[in-house]
Amino acid sequence: DAGITQSPRYKITETGRQVTLMCHQTWSHSYMFWYRQDLGHGLRLIYYSAAADITDKGEVPDGYVVSRSKTENFPLTLESATRSQTSVYFCASSWAGGRVSGYEQYFGPGTRLTVT
């Protein structure tokens, strides 16, 4: 049972380059989420998706693009990477949105991205 996986686990890129972080889950969860984790800021939601082809902005969406053509995949693209996007990125999934009976989110192992 692979659960939820992220790739790559580590990435170094240059300012201005486009970078795509991949997230794949095997549970057929409806909801998927992207967070970034920064010291002093905790976890901040970038984008989330309620189902295939349905996405919505989170707290810090600027500079990021997402898509969800298939239920199991939720890639996050940095269109033109900036140093401020250096962070650890976590993908998560859940059966339903948090508002429904408190379903919890399951997190991937994270991608550590460094923008030079």
Place this chain on the structure above:
Amino acid sequence: AQSVSQHNHHVILSEAASLELGCNYSYGGTVNLFWYVQYPGQHLQLLLKYFSGDPLVKGIKGFEAEFIKSKFSFNLRKPSVQWSDTAEYFCAVNAGGGRDDKIIFGKGTRLHILP
């Protein structure tokens, strides 16, 4: 807008000490509440959750949390910590019953247990 405050950013305790980590949220309606833990080098895992019923919730590894609606609080407790509890702890809240599917996380509390 929902928000979550964790009062302690960094806590250092000795083994066997009692632990209480504070969490307050700002939302007046029905809420779902969570505590997640992130052990060093690992991803976040659910520690416990509250969405209805008994306000005293028991989670894994001896942790518990009490939902006090009048205080908008969901503090995490453990009577006797172990060195293996060294981790970062995140409180999270969702406006259950509303249209919002997002879970808002606090900034986290780093817990360091001295052996």
